[in-house]
Amino acid sequence: MCSDESKFCIFFFFFFAYQGPRVWRKRGEAHNAHFLRSSVKFPQSVMLCGAMSSAGVGPLCFLRSKVNTAVYQEVLEHFMLPAADQLYGDADLIFQQGLAPAHSAKASSTWFKDHGIPVLNWPANSPDLNPIENLWGIGKRKMRYARPNNAEELKATIRATWAFITPEQCHRLIDSMPRRIAAVIQAKGAPTNYNHQN
Template identity: 85%
Template sequence: MQDMGFSCRIPCVKPLLNNRQRQKHLAWAKDKKVWTAAEWSKVMFSDESKFCISFGNQGPRVWRKRGEAHNPRCLRSSVKFPQSVMVWGAMSSAGVGPLCFLRSQSNAAIYQEVLEHFMLPAADQLYGDADFIFQQDLAPAHSAKATRTWFKDHGIPVLNWPANSPDLLSIVKRKMRYARPKNAEELKATIRATWALITPEQCHRLIDSMPRRIAAVIQAKGAPTKY
């Protein structure tokens, strides 16, 4: 296998996309391809994700050639909510906001409390009096009528976002790949410490790369990219 150019690697974890979802990703990317890095800097990105206590089980490996890391047959599909601690966080080109640890599965009412007590303070911290656009995924609590009313009442525009997009908090998960917390409290402490290490410069570089990410989605025709 090695003589044929293959090497044994751990599969990249990407959201599993069907053809319809890929077409939606492609249409969204084409709609946003004219956005500049300056325009993306006005977006506050948010995400919710669960963190596992064990980060050691990286699953089976795959045989692939150079340049095939993101070939669909070489990917391992990610699972959105595996187990353990649920975390909400937000970031912009100016840095990261405060983390929120959720005690239960988020519904519309709980999510609006997160927005009130964590998102609004993060917006003040990251944007001051400047206008911003809020990004969130399409979870039921986010798209609920009551939540849409909350955003309207607070005068906050929400960026349309395609389903099954890569997680923002995967940044933290990659940094915690070799962490070995023994319980939920140690896990929370590790997450907080890792989140605090993300610098404004790193956030700025990530936001600055959005035009390249959009171009990559278009080139991949809506399929997963190296990002």
């Protein structure tokens, strides 16, 4: 089961929708209001944690604070364990997580041992090896025409989009793992095309 956190910003979707138009300006018109588009320096955003396996996606957890070890253990307890039950039932699983400080903390390792969940050894800074990174990208592209006005509308849009991700999409991403590993080996650890792949 792969897990990850991701940030969704309201301004991101407006950018996606409006990034295409270009304008021709005459000399001296660079700051004419007619040719400018406003931007938001600190747009409303939400941070969330999700999980997936070849069987589909688990429930989303919207985070209200920075993820420290205590918060991460709450996420594991209240979202990851139910996701594991939903996706695996009584079958064995190996949990994949990033190497953020809260993930790799001794207390988190102890939590996994106490719950009998093996954690996959994982290299740092390796988004091209984590299929859920691509799943976030798929979700964000599906939302590109959404127009949430506030954080609550953004959350509702994310939930609706996440619900339409199929087990088949997840299975294809998990099935790509041997090719991802081969690509990373061939690139000698440099970034690969799997950073941007669907």
